[in-house]
Amino acid sequence: xxxxxxxxxxxxxxxxxxxxxxxxxxxxxxxxxxxxxxxxxxxxxxxxxxxxxxxxxxxxxxxxxxxxxxxxxxxxxxxxxxx
Amino acid sequence: xxxxxxxxxxxxxxxxxxxxxxxxxxxxxxxxxxxxxxxxxxxxxxxxxxxxxxxxxxxxxxxxxxxxxxxxxxxxxxxxxxxxxxxxxxxxxxxxxxxxxxxxxxxxxxxxxxxxxxxxxxxxxxxxxxxxxxxxxxxxxxxxxxxxxxx
Numbered sequence: 001x002x003x004x005x006x007x008x009x010x011x012x013x014x015x016x017x018x019x020x021x022x023x024x025x026x027x028x029x030x031x032x033x034x035x036x037x038x039x040x041x042x043x044x045x046x047x048x049x050x051x052x053x054x055x056x057x058x059x060x061x062x063x064x065x066x067x068x069x070x071x072x073x074x075x076x077x078x079x080x081x082x083x
Numbered sequence: 084x085x086x087x088x089x090x091x092x093x094x095x096x097x098x099x100x101x102x103x104x105x106x107x108x109x110x111x112x113x114x115x116x117x118x119x120x121x122x123x124x125x126x127x128x129x130x131x132x133x134x135x136x137x138x139x140x141x142x143x144x145x146x147x148x149x150x151x152x153x154x155x156x157x158x159x160x161x162x163x164x165x166x167x168x169x170x171x172x173x174x175x176x177x178x179x180x181x182x183x184x185x186x187x188x189x190x191x192x193x194x195x196x197x198x199x200x201x202x203x204x205x206x207x208x209x210x211x212x213x214x215x216x217x218x219x220x221x222x223x224x225x226x227x228x229x230x231x232x233x234x
Contacts, residue, residue: 007132007204008214015091056202059137059149075134079219082131082162082203083118083194 001070003036005046006077009053012046021070030064031057032074052078085158089138089163094175100214101177103157110156115177115188116194122169127210131164136160145196149178152186152192156190160193162180162203192230199227 001020004015022035033055037047047053055062056075068074086102091194096117104110120129151230157179159203167173180186205217 004134004136007206008126039109056134056137059134059140060142061200075137077134077202078204078216080199080202081205081217081219082133083203083223 001032001068002073003032003069003072004075006075008077008078009046014042026068028064028068029057029062029066029074032068033064035074046076054079085150085160087139087142087146087159088134088144089199090161090163090200090212093163093191094161096172096175096177097137099159099161099177099218101145103159107156109177109179109181111181112182112183112186113177113179114190115175116190120171120173125210126169126207128169128208129173130206130208130214131167131205132204133162133164137202139141141201142147142197145193145200146165148196149189149193153178153180153189155180155185155189157191158193160197162197162201162215164203181182195223197232198223210234 001022002017002019004017022032026032026035033047033050036043054077057068058073060083068078100113103113144221146160149155150158155178159175159177161175163173174189178186180188206214207217208214
């Protein structure tokens with residue numbers, strides 16, 4: 001599973017991208033956040049306020065209950081501010 | 084089919100306007116919006132980050148939604164990324180239609196949805212050397228929600 005980070009989440013985690021292999025019980029976006037958040041203090045800082053975190057699965061916006069699978073590209077980022 | 088570009092370079096608004104009407108005699112009006120970088124609070128530059136791949140996909144989806152709601156003869160969205168200085172353009176939305184209402188409404192719709200549904204993030208750099216990420220605004224969500232419908 002490929003995990004991407006953007007904006008301040010990228011800065012807090014300290015990387016733009018990582019390959020992870022979460023256990024089978026990680027089934028959705030919310031589960032993945034909970035699992036990632038305890039990987040390191042940097043991850044914990046990035047995910048400290050889940051209300052400020054948005055996600056995409058395979059380049060489509062995804063809600064916390066969206067399923068995640070081994071070959072997915074999952075991205076985490078703050079609410080968007082383009083335009 | 085919309086013309087969508089995500090690029091670092093500036094864009095040529097006159098050329099884009101000309102291209103939107105070239106070779107056609109059924110266009111009654113062209114509407115456009117250009118977002119420009121302001122120098123609020125001593126801002127020295129905006130740095131726009133985006134999600135390559137998803138950005139183009141998200142904009143294409145928003146443009147397709149506009150084309151399904153209004154009878155457009157042209158629809159162009161050019162969004163810049165990278166470092167942008169005060170006074171420089173950030174985004175161009177340009178719509179053309181046989182009648183003005185469709186062009187004007189579609190243009191407003193496109194910029195409202197771009198602000199809330201396209202994966203860009205702005206970081207502000209200040210002359211003092213500090214920087215901060217721009218926070219999403221509730222009023223942008225309100226503006227996007229007035230065009231209620233599926234994303």
